[in-house]
Structures are given as structure tokens and as C-alpha cells.
Amino acid sequence: MTDTQTPPAPPPPPTTPTRRLLEVRDLEVTYAGGAAAVRGVNLTVDAGQKLGLAGESGCGKSTLALALLRLLPSRTRVSGEILLDGEDVLTMKWGRVRAVRWAGASIVFQGAMHSLNAVHRVGDQIAEPILLHRKATPAGARKKAGELLEHVGLPAARASAYPHELSGGQRQRVMIAMALACDPRLVIADEPTTALDVMIQAQILRLIEQLVAEQDLGLVMISHDLAVLADTCDRLAVMYAGRVVEEGPAQQVYENARHPYGQALSAAFPRIGDTASRFAPRGLPGDPPDPSGLPSGCTFHPRCPAALPSCATEDQPLREAGRGHWAACVHVAAGTPDPAGAATEGKAVGEARSSSP
């Protein structure tokens, strides 16, 4: 060997394997009265990843969130798989479900005033799951409640306050502290900022982002507001009539939605710097369908400005519309242009995508 010989290539840097926290496969939820609220949904969330779920009222977002922790009414039919850290929530024994509810995954519900108990001090409410799930002493649970309050930006002394003594933003911080009480790996936030003014909304969103990054949590954030989700999340899934009709990188779905429903939703939430033509709301006629009697074919076709005759009879699978971007639309399948720009010919889910992107 001479000293002019090329040295061997250094070993590749070690890569941290991604940890899959949630995998939802073919989830179907039908309420006792026959409402098919969630239909064939596939989703994944990895540690440190933030998934936004968007869609109009009634499209099944909250039903999906409740299904994740088996919080649906008892006569609801649920099928598919919900793998939380590899364990199927749908087939777990109840004792395990109860354990998983705080420590595996927790939910921040919309409207903190209604979710908190008005007659108990907020510190006691945060301490309760710690006492139940962490075998802590009352003093230890109270201490941890104070620390959690400080972690979400409130003085520990506010533990002695009742919910009505706090502002809306402070109550939402309490809800977030409570959701973190048992160190969950996944947090589901259902409209966490809906009732708050814009400034407080921004603070709560930044707090959620900070906590996800610090603790390498997985986040499923639900909102009807695509702009809020695009600003906060890495990926966006758009639901319509119980199905995910579009999914992809958050900014890409927001800026260049490929499903006409995603486009309509995106146009309804203009952003700063929009041109006048983009700013003008495009409007979407009609209402979402009743899940007890869904239209045939693509369920969006009665409201779709780009519907073809075949859409009334043929539903479309999610197809790749761009890198990591999927949409269930005949125009993606055919590679025909759409109002948002040039189309990419799509591969059907079965061709290129296993359960989820």
C-alpha cells in the first residue's frame, strides 16, 4: 500500500431508526343508527411527526380520534386495525386500554371549559391521572402537576385555581398539561385552539410544537382550518365523508391540493400574500353528505366543480399525485390538468403504497 492510495470511505453516520407510534389500517366506524362516519382510513404517525386531520364539520375527524382510544359509544361497529406502538387497540383487553389511554396516547379535547371539571382545582385534575396510572403518592402527584403547569407556561401556584378563574388560553394550557401527565408517546389534539383568539391560538400552537419536538411525541391534530394545520404539521390528511381523500406534505397539500375538495378547503383559508384571484373564495356549493345515505361513486361528486360523468358511479383510490402526495380523484388517475396546476399521472394505492405513505 502506498501513501497515495485513496483511503477507504468512512462508515456512514449512524441513522436513528424512526419509531412508528401509530398505524391505522382500513379503519371503518359505523354508528348504531347506520352512520358510516369513518371509511377505510389508513394513517401513520412516527415519533416527532405531526399529522394534521382536516375537513368540514361532520366529515368524521372526531370519530376517528375517539376510535383511536376506544372512546366511541358501545354499540358502534369498528373494524380494521389501530396499532399503537405495534399493539392493536381494537383487540386489547379493557384493562390494557385503560392503561394505554393516558400513558400510550392522550387526547386534548376542544373547549377546555367543558372538558375540565368546574368544581375541582386544576392541579387536582392534573394529578388525578398521575395517581391512577403512575402509582404516585398524593404529594408526588401534586408536585408533578405543578411541574407540568410550569412546563406549559403557567406558574405552579395556579394549581390551586378553579377553571373559571383562568382565561381560555390558560385553561387550554391546563388541558395540555393534563394530556402530558403520564408521559404519553402520542397526543391527539381535537381542535385545540378553536375557541381562542388569534394571538392566544398562535401561542398554544407554538407550545404544542415545542412539546412535540422536546419529547419526540407523535401528534395528531384535528382542525377544520387547513391554514392552522399547514402551519403546525408536517403532513396533512384531508377527510371527506369519512374517507381520507388527500394526504401529503402539509405545505404541499395547502398550496397545491390535488383533490377538488382539498382545493376548495384550501381556498377557504387564504394566507397573507395571496393574490387577489387566489384570495377570492371559490365557494363550494351544497353540504357534506349524510353518512347514513352516502352518494354513489365518489361521494364528493355532487359538489365537485370538476366531476366527470363516471364520478357518479366510480369511486377512486388514493393515487400518488406527487412525491409523497396522494389524492383520490379521477383527474389524478387520468393525469388531466386541474385548477391548481399541471397534473401528475397517478399510481393507485395498491401499486405503489402499502398501507399509508
Ligand SMILES: Nc1ncnc2c1ncn2[C@@H]1O[C@H](COP(=O)(O)OP(=O)(O)OP(=O)(O)O)[C@@H](O)[C@H]1O
Ligand atoms: N354518537 C353518534 N351517533 C351517531 N352518529 C354520530 C355520533 N357522533 C357523530 N355522529 C355522526 O358521524 C359523522 C361524523 O361526525 P364527527 O363528529 O366525527 O365529525 P367531525 O368532522 O369531527 O365534525 P366536527 O368538526 O363538527 O366535530 C356526523 O355525520 C355525525 O352526525
